[in-house]
Every structure is written in C-alpha cells, then in structure tokens.
Amino acid sequence: xxxxxxxxxxxxxxxxxxxxxxxxxxxxxxxxxxxxxxxxxxxxxxxxxxxxxxxxxxxxxxxxxxxxxxxxxxxxxxxxxxxxxxxxxxxxxxxxxxxxxxxxxxxxxxxxxxxxxxxxxxxxxxxxxxxxxxxxxxxxxxxxxxxxxxxxxxxxxxxxxxxxxxxxxxxxxxxxxxxxxxxxxxxxxxxxxxxxxxxxxxxxxxxxxxxxxxxxxxxxxxxxxxxxxxxxxxxxxxxxxxxxxxxxxxxxxxxxxxxxxxxxxxxxxxxxxxxxxxxxxxxxxxxxxxxxxxxx
Amino acid sequence: xxxxxxxxxxxxxxxxxxxxxxxxxxxxxxxxxxxxxxxxxxxxxxxxxxxxxxxxxxxxxxxxxxxxxxxxxxxxxxxxxxxxxxxxxxxxxxxxxxxxxxxxxxxxxxxxxxxxxxxxxxxxxxxxxxxxxxxxxxxxxxxxxxxxxxxxxxxxxxxxxxxxxxxxxxxxxxxxxxxxxxxxxxxxxxxxxxxxxxxxxxxxxxxxxxxxxxxxxxxxxxxxxxxxxxxxxxxxxxxxxxxxxxxxxxxxxxxxxxxxxxxxxxxxxxxxxxxxxxxxxxxxxxxxxxxxxxxxxxxxxxxxxxxxxxxxx
Numbered sequence: 001x002x003x004x005x006x007x008x009x010x011x012x013x014x015x016x017x018x019x020x021x022x023x024x025x026x027x028x029x030x031x032x033x034x035x036x037x038x039x040x041x042x043x044x045x046x047x048x049x050x051x052x053x054x055x056x057x058x059x060x061x062x063x064x065x066x067x068x069x070x071x072x073x074x075x076x077x078x079x080x081x082x083x084x085x086x087x088x089x090x091x092x093x094x095x096x097x098x099x100x101x102x103x104x105x106x107x108x109x110x111x112x113x114x115x116x117x118x119x120x121x122x123x124x125x126x127x128x129x130x131x132x133x134x135x136x137x138x139x140x141x142x143x144x145x146x147x148x149x150x151x152x153x154x155x156x157x158x159x160x161x162x163x164x165x166x167x168x169x170x171x172x173x174x175x176x177x178x179x180x181x182x183x184x185x186x187x188x189x190x191x192x193x194x195x196x197x198x199x200x201x202x203x204x205x206x207x208x209x210x211x212x213x214x215x216x217x218x219x220x221x222x223x224x225x226x227x228x229x230x231x232x233x234x235x236x237x238x239x240x241x242x243x244x245x246x247x248x249x250x251x252x253x254x255x256x257x258x259x260x261x262x263x264x265x266x267x268x269x270x271x272x273x274x275x276x277x278x279x280x281x282x283x284x285x286x287x288x289x290x291x292x293x294x295x296x
Numbered sequence: 297x298x299x300x301x302x303x304x305x306x307x308x309x310x311x312x313x314x315x316x317x318x319x320x321x322x323x324x325x326x327x328x329x330x331x332x333x334x335x336x337x338x339x340x341x342x343x344x345x346x347x348x349x350x351x352x353x354x355x356x357x358x359x360x361x362x363x364x365x366x367x368x369x370x371x372x373x374x375x376x377x378x379x380x381x382x383x384x385x386x387x388x389x390x391x392x393x394x395x396x397x398x399x400x401x402x403x404x405x406x407x408x409x410x411x412x413x414x415x416x417x418x419x420x421x422x423x424x425x426x427x428x429x430x431x432x433x434x435x436x437x438x439x440x441x442x443x444x445x446x447x448x449x450x451x452x453x454x455x456x457x458x459x460x461x462x463x464x465x466x467x468x469x470x471x472x473x474x475x476x477x478x479x480x481x482x483x484x485x486x487x488x489x490x491x492x493x494x495x496x497x498x499x500x501x502x503x504x505x506x507x508x509x510x511x512x513x514x515x516x517x518x519x520x521x522x523x524x525x526x527x528x529x530x531x532x533x534x535x536x537x538x539x540x541x542x543x544x545x546x547x548x549x550x551x552x553x554x555x556x557x558x559x560x561x562x563x564x565x566x567x568x569x570x571x572x573x574x575x576x577x578x579x580x581x582x583x584x585x586x587x588x589x590x591x592x593x594x595x596x597x598x599x600x601x602x603x604x605x606x607x608x609x
Contacts, residue, residue, distance in 0.1 A: 134314040137588045141547030142565065146322060146577070149569050226439045230551055233441045234566055253445065253555070260449055267442040275437040282433060 024287075032287070035280030042273045046092035055083035057090040058241045066259045076261040078251065084261065087243035088269045094237075094244045095273065098155055099224040102162035107217050109163070110170025115201050115209070117171065118178030129175070132168040140165035144227055148236045155238055158231065162224045173216050177209040211288055218281035222274045229270050245270050304596050308589045313365075315585040320364050323578045324357070368582055374575040378568075383579035386564065391583070394560035398549050400480045402538065405487025410527075410534065412488070413495025417503060418522060428492060435489025440548035444482045444555035451478060479556045483548055490544070494537045498530035505529075532599065539595035542588055 045052060055073075061081035069076045075084035117128040135143075147161035181187065182205070190200050231237055232246025233253075240247060245266040252262025339347075348354050355363075367373060373383040416428040438446075451457045458478045502508065503526060511521045538545075550562030557563075561580065568576035 130310070131314070134311050134318070137311055137543075137585070137592070138315060139543035139546040139584060139588070141543075141550060142581070142584055145565065145569060146581070150322065222437065226437075227547075230439050230441060230547070233439075233551070234554065235570070249441065249445065256445065256448065257453060260453070263445050264449065267445060270439060270442055271434075271437060274439070275434060278433050278437050 030283070031279050032283030035276045035278070035283065038272060038276035039280060042092055042276065043096065045089050046096050049086075049089040049093060053083075053086035053089045055086040057082065057087045057243050066255065066262075068259070069261055075265040076259070078248070078262050079255060079259075084248070084265055087248060088245065088266055091243040091245045091248060091266065092269065092273070094155070094242065095225050095228055095270075098158050098162065098228045098238075099221050101155070101159035102224045102228075103166060103217055103221045105159065105163040106166035106170055106220065107213060110167040111174040111206075111209075111213055113167065114171035114174025115178045115205055118175040119182060119197065119201055119205065121179070125175075128171070132171045135164075136168040136172075140223075140227060141230055144231055145234065145236060148231055153231075153236050153238060158228060158236075158238065161231075162227050165227070166220050166224065169220065170213065170216065173213060174209055177212065178205050181205050181208050215281055215284045215288060218277055218284070222277035222281065225270070225277070226274050301597070304593055308593050312585060312589050316365060316368055316582065317361075319578060319581040319585070320361055322581075323574050324360075364578075373579040373582060376568075376573055376576045378571045378573045378576070383576055386576065387561070387579055387583050390559050390561060390564055393558065394549060394553070394562070396476065397479055397483060397552070397558070397560065398545060400476060401483035401487055401549075402545070404480060404484030405491050406534075408484065409488035409491025410495050410531075413492040413534075414499050414522065414527060414530070416492065416496045417499035420500065428496075432489040432492040435486055436493075438486065440482065440486060440551040441555050443486060444479070444552050447478050447482050448555065475558070479552045479558055482556075483545070483552050486548055487541070487545065490541050491534060491537055495530060495534050498533040499526060502526045502529045535595055535598050539592045542591050546584065546587070 059082065061077070064073075064077050064081035065079055067073055067077040067081075073083050073085065075088065077083055078087070113128060113132070117125040143165050144161045147164060148158060151157035151160065187200060187204060190204055195203075228237070229244075229246035229249070232244045233250045234246075235250065237244045237247045237250075248266040249263045249270075252259070252264075252266070255262050353360070371384055373387075375381065376383055376386055379386065412428050412432070416425045419425050458474060508521060508526060511525055512518075516525075549560070550565065552558070553560040553562035554566060561583070565577070565580045567573075568580060
C-alpha cells in the first residue's frame with residue numbers, strides 16, 4: 001500500500017544487518033582495527049595537511065637544500081630546500097584522491113558488469129567475462145603505463161588508468177555470488193510479484209554482495225595507491241611541483257648515495273598506508289569468508 | 297586430456313587475438329604522428345607524407361590491422377622508430393636478462409615461501425604464525441621500487457656487499473651472480489610473501505581433511521604427514537599463484553630493473569614510452585601478452601601433473 005515506507009524500512013534493515021555484520025567482522029579479527037586506525041591517521045593528515053604541515057610544500061629555499069633530518073626539519077629537506085615532512089603530508093592527498101577515485105569507479109562499474117553478467121547469464125555472460133579475462137591477463141602496471149602515456153598524467157587520467165586495471169577483478173567478485181543469490185526463493189518471489197530486473201538487482205542482489213565488494217575495495221585501494229606511486233616513480237605521475245610520494249622517491253633516488261632521507265621517508269609513507277589498508281581488508285576478508293571461518 | 301588441452305589452447309588463441317586487437321587500436325590512438333617522430337620536427341610536409349606512405353599509415357585502417365596481425369604471427373613486429381633495428385631483435389636481446397631475473401626470483405620465492413607457509417599453518421595462532429603473517433603482509437605492501445631502494449640503501453650503500461648498479465652482463469658467472477643477487481632478492485622476497493600466504497591457507501584447508509586425521513590415528517610421524525601427505529595437496533593452489541600473480545611479478549620486475557639499472561623488458565618499455573617509440577611499444581605489448589598466455593597455459597597443465605584427480609574435461 002505504502003510501498004515507499006516499506007521499502008525504506010526494508011533497506012534500513014538490510015543496511016543495519018550489513019553494518020552489524022561488518023562490526024562483528026572487525027571484532028573477529030583485531031588486526032582490522034589496527035589497520036583502520038592507521039589508515040584513519042593517514043586520512044586525517046591528508047585532510048588537515050594545510051594546518052598540520054610545518055612548511056609550504058612547494059616553496060623553495062636553496063640555502064637550505066639537502067639538509068639531513070633535524071629539529072627544524074624532522075625528515076630533512078630536498079634538493080630545492082623544501083621540507084620533506086610537509087611534502088609527504090600534501091603527497092598523501094594525491095595518493096588518496098587518485099586511489100579513492102579509481103577504486104570507487106572500478107567498484108561501481110566492475111560490480112555492475114559482474115552483476116549484469118551473472119544475472120542474465122547465457123551468451124552475454126560468456127562474452128562479458130571473456131573480455132574481463134583478456135583485460136585481467138594483462139599486467140596492471142604495463143596497462144597503466146600505456147593508458148597514462150596515452151591520456152597524459154593528470155589526477156583524473158591516472159584514476160582512469162588505475163580504474164581500468166581494477167574493473168575485471170570486481171566484475172569477477174560480483175558475478176559469482178549473483179549467480180547463487182539468483183536462485184534463491186525470494187528472488188523468484190520478487191519476480192512473481194512483477195519486480196523489474198533493475199529492482200531485483202539493485203534491491204535484492206547488491207545488498208547481499210556489498211560487504212564482500214567493500215572488503216575487496218579496501219584491498220584494491222592498497223593496490224591502487226601502490227600502482228599510482230609506481231607510475232609516479234617511473235615518471236608518469238601528476239606533474240611537479242605537486243608533491244607525490246612516488247615522484248619524491250624518483251627525485252630522491254638521484255641523491256640516494258649521499259642524502260638517503262629524500263627517498264627513505266616517502267617510501268615509509270607508502271608502506272604505512274598500503275600496509276594499513278592490507279591489514280584492514282585482509283582481516284575483514286578472513287572474517288566474512290565462510291570458508292575460512294574455522295581456519296582463522 | 298587432449299580435449300582439455302585443445303580447449304585451453306583455443307581459449308589462449310582467443311585471448312591473444314583479443315589483446316592484439318586492443319594493442320593495435322591503442323597504438324593508433326596514441327597522440328603524435330609516428331612519421332613525425334621518426335623524422336623530427338624540422339621535416340617537410342612532403343617528407344612526412346612520403347614516410348607515412350612507406351610506413352603504410354595511409355592505408356585503410358582494416359588493411360593495417362590485417363598486416364599487423366599477419367606480422368605478429370610470423371614474428372615481424374616492425375622496426376624500432378628510435379634505433380631503426382627490428383623490434384623482435386631488440387626484445388630478444390634483453391629478454392634473457394628478464395627471464396633470468398624472474399625465474400631465479402620465483403625459485404627463491406618458493407624456497408622461502410612454501411616452508412614458511414607450512415610452518416605458519418602448523419603453528420596456527422601461535423607466535424611463529426603471527427610473525428609470519430605480519431611479515432608476509434608487509435612484504436606484499438611494499439611496492440617493488442620501495443623495497444629495492446631499501447635493499448640498495450642497506451646492502452649496496454651502507455654495507456657495500458653488492459654493486460649499486462648491476463649491468464646484468466658480467467663476464468664470469470660470479471660477476472653475473474653478484475649483479476643478479478640484489479634484484480633477485482628484491483623480487484624473490486615479494487613473491488615469497490604471496491606464496492607464503494597461499495601456502496598457509498592451502499595447508500590449513502588440507503590439515504582439516506579426514507585422511508590427515510587417519511594418518512595421525514595410524515601413528516605416522518608428524519613430519520611425514522605434513523611434508524609428504526599434506527604438502528602435495530597444498531601445492532596445487534600454490535602453483536596457481538604463478539599464473540595469478542604473473543601480472544604482479546611482471547610489474548615488479550619492471551620496477552626492479554629500473555632501480556637496479558638492469559637491462560631487460562622493463563627498461564626497454566620505459567625507454568620506448570619516453571621516446572614515443574610506437575612500434576617498440578606495440579612489440580612490447582605483444583611479447584607481454586604472449587608471456588601471460590603461455591604461462592597461464594603452462595600452469596593449467598602443471599595442475600594435472602601435481603594432482604591426478606583433476607579431470608581434463
């Protein structure tokens with residue numbers, strides 16, 4: 001009668017159940033909390049970089065170049081006298097923005113492809129998954145290299161390149177549970193009630209596979225940040241003087257013999273955020289994967 | 297077995313064909329006129345037109361596509377726009393160095409990763425397990441160039457045990473080994489992190505099986521059960537790792553080669569990108585695809601050797 005209210009209640013219920021599921025997943029594996037804490041710290045630093053950073057990340061001060069770590073410059077200065085700590089703080093923004101853009105895009109597009117392939121099945125499924133397998137066969141970094149070289153290095157283009165490499169895994173992850181959910185009774189019931197395919201997919205399949213996809217998302221965010229840093233290291237990052245971790249390491253590598261801190265501290269920053277995300281996603285995946293429930 | 301092989305082969309051919317098609321169109325979409333790249337900015341329009349004609353760039357796209365496919369099949373991948381030498385020749389020159397690096401790293405990864413994974417599974421939720429799990433997670437969080445730089449800082453710059461730059465073309469075997477050591481350790485440790493994790497979870501699954509309980513019950517020695525009965529079954533997923541993580545292995549080998557300034561496919565592709573050497577890029581993509589398709593085919597076949605239960609149907 002009042003289907004909107006019912007639908008709202010249904011969705012609230014679904015999301016509450018999902019939230020509770022995630023919460024208990026966090027508690028099953030305590031390392032997830034540590035990962036979340038570390039990642040939260042990085043996000044905090046990135047968001048408040050303008051207030052937290054002790055110096056301007058771009059201002060050059062030639063008199064102060066290549067200074068080792070000290071009380072004034074905790075992580076030292078680079079070849080232009082720029083404060084490395086401040087550059088790392090600002091660099092976090094680029095890494096996170098590109099990573100989040102790429103993975104959000106890949107998550108939505110990839111899952112949609114997977115759900116559609118799994119839901120409709122047949123020849124469509126075969127064709128779609130064949131294309132995904134072909135894309136998956138290609139090394140991510142090489143694909144990223146070529147796409148960025150093609151489009152030019154900007155935040156959006158880097159996000160597109162990285163998203164392209166991450167779409168196939170999401171399609172795969174979304175497809176398998178779709179096929180099993182499709183055969184459940186409540187879906188036949190929905191179909192009998194005349195629900196449209198779109199409604200069935202969005203309202204009844206997606207909530208079921210969302211926790212798994214979100215966990216994958218945190219793991220792939222780690223990969224995306226790693227790939228972005230790798231591309232920047234190769235020279236295909238967002239153009240200087242914008243600080244990026246990979247770019248800082250690239251510049252620092254030229255001075256590695258006498259000024260190790262240039263490359264060392266940004267390396268630690270990448271390690272911290274990727275490790276945090278892997279800890280977060282890994283713990284959650286173990287907790288929600290029923291096959292591993294007793295294999296913890 | 298034959299039917300399975302034919303099916304896998306057909307799939308590989310389709311994949312190869314698909315990627316070749318994508319590669320062809322990607323290279324056509326890249327900005328910049330190849331003729332202009334070869335002749336330089338100063339070239340006259342007439343010279344550029346003549347060069348475009350010679351390169352076949354004025355032919356219909358479909359003709360170019362067929363010519364590209366035909367060439368790819370018979371190993372004619374064109375001529376490098378920068379060096380003027382055949383692409384195949386340039387690739388074959390550095391390919392052994394990359395294969396040497398990746399194969400040695402894979403062996404290293406398996407030698408380190410499999411025992412650690414087994415140990416971690418056997419001592420599940422005890423101190424060794426925690427340490428191994430954290431260490432392996434750390435290993436796969438390290439971008440290859442970061443770990444390479446850390447290794448360089450520690451072993452080549454501080455301790456001076458290894459050369460900072462490896463040429464990869466030492467005269468004696470000892471020279472070659474010294475050159476190979478740090479890059480292979482770098483790539484090998486990252487691979488071992490992946491292998492440890494897969495070996496651990498595969499082992500955990502096997503340890504819960506009935507036949508393992510039977511083996512314990514009939515009084516077999518613990519080590520015999522673990523290493524002879526369990527490991528053989530746990531190895532199956534480990535082999536898939538090679539196929540599954542091949543993309544990661546290739547990406548990491550590119551970064552490793554750059555940091556250690558080692559000749560190989562990695563340095564070749566980055567050079568080709570910087571110099572906009574389109575024919576070389578095209579050839580690089582073809583060779584990477586070939587490697588990926590071949591290795592995946594091989595891992596599927598190795599399956600059957602390890603696990604006679606797998607029905608090739």
